Amino acid sequence: MFSELYFWLYEYLKKVKTNENPGFNAFIGISFFQGINILTIGGIVNYFFAIDIPRNTAIFSGIFIYVSITAVNFFSLFRRRNKITEKFVKVSAERQSIGKLYFWLYVLATMALAVYVLTNLVTPKY
Numbered sequence: 001m002f003s004e005l006y007f008w009l010y011e012y013l014k015k016v017k018t019n020e021n022p023g024f025n026a027f028i029g030i031s032f033f034q035g036i037n038i039l040t041i042g043g044i045v046n047y048f049f050a051i052d053i054p055r056n057t058a059i060f061s062g063i064f065i066y067v068s069i070t071a072v073n074f075f076s077l078f079r080r081r082n083k084i085t086e087k088f089v090k091v092s093a094e095r096q097s098i099g100k101l102y103f104w105l106y107v108l109a110t111m112a113l114a115v116y117v118l119t120n121l122v123t124p125k126y
Helices: 002-014 022-049 055-078 081-089 093-121
Strands: none
Touching: 002 022, 002 055, 002 081, 002 093, 022 055, 022 093, 055 081
């Protein structure tokens, strides 16, 4: 699933004239969205269970989660970008439009849910 999302972000970033390395930027972008999703789930869990997490622990946990996701995506997406591109270039036009729709729904849902959780569920205490 994330390989297809990677491919569509890569295709979109290739169209940007000032972007010199769309493969790397797509890899960082997908890692960013995955990190947001995991931290959003953490915010929801924290809301329902009222876990008291110290500030330093929250910061280091977030950094650790993002670095872990980025390391996994480096080997599963970025290093295999040529195979991923070959796989998804050959799909039908109908399948391409479905893939693009899923990509944009993923991006919008990720951002909307993150904003909702940050504004309504996470209570500032620092």
